[in-house]
Amino acid sequence: xxxxxxxxxxxxxxxxxxxxxxxxxxxxxxxxxxxxxxxxxxxxxxxxxxxxxxxxxxxxxxxxxxxxxxxxxxxxxxxxxxxxxxxxxxxxxxxxxxxxxxxxxxxxxxxxxxxxxxxxxxxxxxxxxxxxxxxxxxxxxxxxxxxxxxxxxxxxxxxxxxxxxxxxxxxxxxxxxxxxxxxxxxxxxxxxxxxxxxxxxxxxxxxxxxxxxxxxxxxxxxxxxxxxxxxxxxxxxxxxxxxxxxxxxxxxxxxxxxxxxxxxxxxxxxxxxxxxxxxxxxxxxxxxxxxxxxxxxxxxxxxxxxxxxxxxxxxxxxxxxxxxxxxxxxxxxxxxxxxxxxxxxxxxxxxxxxxxxxxxxxxxxxxxxxxxxxxxxxxxxxxxxxxxxxxxxxxxxxxxxxxxxxxxxxxxxxxxxxxxxxxxxxxxxxxxxxxxxxxxxxxxxxxxxxxxxxxxxxxxxxxxxxxxxxxxxxxxxxxxxxxxxxxxxxxxxxxxxxxxxxxxxxxxxxxxxxxxxxxxxxxxxxxxxxxxxxxxxxxxxxxxxxxxxxxxxxxxxxxxxxxxxxxxxxxxxxxxxxxxxxxxxxxxxxxxxxxxxxxxxxxxxxxxxxxxxxxxxxxxxxxxxxxxxxxxxxxxxxxxxxxxxxxxxxxxxxxxxxxxxxxxxxxxxxxxxxxxxxxxxxxxxxxxxxxxxxxxxxxxxxxxxxxxxxxxxxxxxxxxxxxxxxxxxxxxxxxxxxxxxxxxxxxxxxxxxxxxxxxxxxxxxxxxxxxxxxxxxxxxxxxxxxxxxxxxxxx
Numbered sequence: 001x002x003x004x005x006x007x008x009x010x011x012x013x014x015x016x017x018x019x020x021x022x023x024x025x026x027x028x029x030x031x032x033x034x035x036x037x038x039x040x041x042x043x044x045x046x047x048x049x050x051x052x053x054x055x056x057x058x059x060x061x062x063x064x065x066x067x068x069x070x071x072x073x074x075x076x077x078x079x080x081x082x083x084x085x086x087x088x089x090x091x092x093x094x095x096x097x098x099x100x101x102x103x104x105x106x107x108x109x110x111x112x113x114x115x116x117x118x119x120x121x122x123x124x125x126x127x128x129x130x131x132x133x134x135x136x137x138x139x140x141x142x143x144x145x146x147x148x149x150x151x152x153x154x155x156x157x158x159x160x161x162x163x164x165x166x167x168x169x170x171x172x173x174x175x176x177x178x179x180x181x182x183x184x185x186x187x188x189x190x191x192x193x194x195x196x197x198x199x200x201x202x203x204x205x206x207x208x209x210x211x212x213x214x215x216x217x218x219x220x221x222x223x224x225x226x227x228x229x230x231x232x233x234x235x236x237x238x239x240x241x242x243x244x245x246x247x248x249x250x251x252x253x254x255x256x257x258x259x260x261x262x263x264x265x266x267x268x269x270x271x272x273x274x275x276x277x278x279x280x281x282x283x284x285x286x287x288x289x290x291x292x293x294x295x296x297x298x299x300x301x302x303x304x305x306x307x308x309x310x311x312x313x314x315x316x317x318x319x320x321x322x323x324x325x326x327x328x329x330x331x332x333x334x335x336x337x338x339x340x341x342x343x344x345x346x347x348x349x350x351x352x353x354x355x356x357x358x359x360x361x362x363x364x365x366x367x368x369x370x371x372x373x374x375x376x377x378x379x380x381x382x383x384x385x386x387x388x389x390x391x392x393x394x395x396x397x398x399x400x401x402x403x404x405x406x407x408x409x410x411x412x413x414x415x416x417x418x419x420x421x422x423x424x425x426x427x428x429x430x431x432x433x434x435x436x437x438x439x440x441x442x443x444x445x446x447x448x449x450x451x452x453x454x455x456x457x458x459x460x461x462x463x464x465x466x467x468x469x470x471x472x473x474x475x476x477x478x479x480x481x482x483x484x485x486x487x488x489x490x491x492x493x494x495x496x497x498x499x500x501x502x503x504x505x506x507x508x509x510x511x512x513x514x515x516x517x518x519x520x521x522x523x524x525x526x527x528x529x530x531x532x533x534x535x536x537x538x539x540x541x542x543x544x545x546x547x548x549x550x551x552x553x554x555x556x557x558x559x560x561x562x563x564x565x566x567x568x569x570x571x572x573x574x575x576x577x578x579x580x581x582x583x584x585x586x587x588x589x590x591x592x593x594x595x596x597x598x599x600x601x602x603x604x605x606x607x608x609x610x611x612x613x614x615x616x617x618x619x620x621x622x623x624x625x626x627x628x629x630x631x632x633x634x635x636x637x638x639x640x641x642x643x644x645x646x647x648x649x650x651x652x653x654x655x656x657x658x659x660x661x662x663x664x665x666x667x668x669x670x671x672x673x674x675x676x677x678x679x680x681x682x683x684x685x686x687x688x689x690x691x692x693x694x695x696x697x698x699x700x701x702x703x704x705x706x707x708x709x710x711x712x713x714x715x716x717x718x719x720x721x722x723x724x725x726x727x728x729x730x731x732x733x734x735x736x737x738x739x740x741x742x743x744x745x746x747x748x749x750x751x752x753x754x755x756x757x758x759x760x761x762x763x764x765x766x767x768x769x770x771x772x773x774x775x776x777x778x779x780x781x782x783x784x785x786x787x788x789x790x791x792x793x794x795x
Contacts, residue, residue, distance in 0.1 A: 085106050120167045124157045154186060417435065517655060519704055521661075522658040540584030562615050563616045
C-alpha cells in the first residue's frame, strides 16, 4: 500500500476532513524507516560486493548513510590498542570540517573516553546522546559539536565474531532524533558493516595467500627445471614419476613423457617394490633422506647413484622430491676429497671478511677469492681471473705489500698488519691484514684476509676530535672563569679565587671525597653546593649536616637512623642522613666536631662496610660522596687526639682552601653590590661613596663574607654603614685582650707598641705567612724576621 492510498483511506474514514489519524502517521513513519533501512542494507551490500580496499569501502558506506538517512555527519572509528586507547577515524562523510582532528576521542575509562564513541567501544553497547548540549558526558566536545550543528548523536559498536572493532557514529542536527525503531535499524546496519569489513579482510588475505603460493610454486618449478642436477618429483602413494627435469632425461636417456609412464621403482636394479616403498615412507617422514641405489639407464647400463629425498607440497599436492647423484665414475676417496673441498669452499665463501689466495710472492696471481673480497673491493672473480694484484692495482701503496712479504718470509705468518687497498671504484680504504704462507699442490701460495677498518679509523678520528673539542672547551671554560666575577653561586674574580674555581672544577669532575678548609663565614657550604650542582650527582640529594650542632648521644641516630621502638620515644621509624643522601652528596660541616667513636662507624660505612640503624640487625649499604668542611687545623687536631688519622685521610682526598675575605679585598666591591642587589626591594636604589668603599676595603673582616653580608643588611635596613660594634670604619680593630698603652709612656715606647701591634695584625691577616706579610708591609723578609724575634711574636 503506497502513501497516497493510505492517506485516501484515512480521509474517507474520518469523514473527508483531511486529518490523518494517529495510526496512519505511525504507519507512514514506519514505512519511511523501512525504506531507509532497505536502501541502506542494499547500498552496504552492493558496496561490499564491489571489492576494493577497506578504507575506500568505509568512506563510501559513510557517504551512503549520510545521503540515505539525511544525517549531519557520519564517521567510523577503529579502536586502537595503544597506551591512550585512541579511536582512529577510518571513514567519514557529511559536515565534518575538522571535528575529528580536534575531538581527541579515546575509549579508555576516563573523561575523554566517557563520550558515546568511547563508551560504545568499551561496553560493546549502543550509546545514544539525545541532546549534545546538555549531556554532561558530552562536555569535552560540546563546543566543537555546537559549532557544527551536532544536536544529537548515536554510537553503535562494530562487532566481528564477538570482538570489538570500533564504532559507527552518527550525528544529527535535530535533538531527540533517534527513536527506538531507528536505533534498531542502525544497529542492523552496524552489523552489516562489520560483516562487510570481515568479508573484505578475508578476501584481501585470500588474494595475498594466492599470490604468495603462485610465486613460491613458480620459483620451485624454475629451480626444478633449470637445475643441472638430476631431479624427480614422485607420488609417494603410487611411486609414479610425476615430473623429471631435463638433467634427468639427459642422464637416464628417457624423454619427459616416457618418465611420466614409469614408476621410480622401475629404475631400481637390486631393490624390490616393497623395499622401495619403505624407503619412500622414510623420506616422507624425514627419518632418512639419503639413500644409495643402483639405477639402470635406458641403454641398459647400471649406475651407482646416491639419492637425496624429502617431502614437499606443490600446487596443493603432497609429493616427494628426489635428487640423484651419479657415484659410478668416482672413487670413494676422491668423492670424500671433493666433499671436503666443497665444504671448505662454502666456508671460504661464507666468511664475511675479504679472503684471497694468490700464487707465490713474486707473482701474486689470484687463485681464489671469496664473496667477502667482492663485497669489500668490488672485484668479482671474472675481474681478477688470470690477473695479479699488480695488474688491478690492489695495493694503495705498493710498498705495503713489500713490507708484508718481508714479514712473511721471516715468520711465515703475519697478523694485524695495517695497510690500504684500492677498490675497483678507485677509492682507498684502510685495512687490517692477516696473512700466511701455505702450500697448494706443493707450490707456495699466500692466503690473506683483510678487514675494512675505515669505520674504526673514522671513529678514532671522531674520538680525537671530540677530545680536542673537550680540551678546547675546558680551556674556554677556564678562561671564562678568569674573566668572570661569578662562578655558580660564588662571587669574586681575584687571582686567589681563580685557583679555588679550578679546584672546584676538578672536584666536580671527580667522584672522590672533598674537604674544604676555611675560616667561619668564608662560604664553605656554597662551595660544596657548587661542586654538587656541577657533578654527575646534581639530580640527587644534597644533605647538609652541622656536626657541631648534634649532641654526642644523638649522633648515631641522626646518621644511621632508628627503627620504631628502638628506644624510649622512638615512636616512628626514622631514616638517617646516610640513607637520605644515598646516591647523592652528604655535606659534613664542622667535621672536626665528630667524636672518635662515631668516626670509626662512619669510616666503616663510607668504605663500603655498611651500617645498621638503631634497633635493626640488617646491614645497609650506601652510595654517597662526602664533602666535608672545617675551620680547624685537622693535622694539629690529629696530634691532639681529636681525630683518627685513617678518618682524616678518607676525607682529605681533594682539599680546597678558601681564603678569608681580608686576603681577597679586590672582591669586596663585587660582593657588596651583589648583596645590595639581592637584599634590596625592587623600588629602592642604594649607592656608597668612594670613602665608605675604601673604608670597607681597609677593614680586616674577622667575620669574613658573613660579616660583610650583615653590614650590608644593616645598611639597607637602617641606612648607615656600621662595622664591628660601632668601631668607626676605616680603623683596624685591636685584638681583644690587647694591653692599653700607658698614659705616661714616651714616643719611642708608643712607636714600638703600635709597630708590634701592626706587625701582629699583618701576620694574622696572612695566616702567619711571613713572605706575604713582608710584601704587604713593603719591607724585606729578613727585616720582618728580626722584628718578629725582637717583639717575641709567635706568628
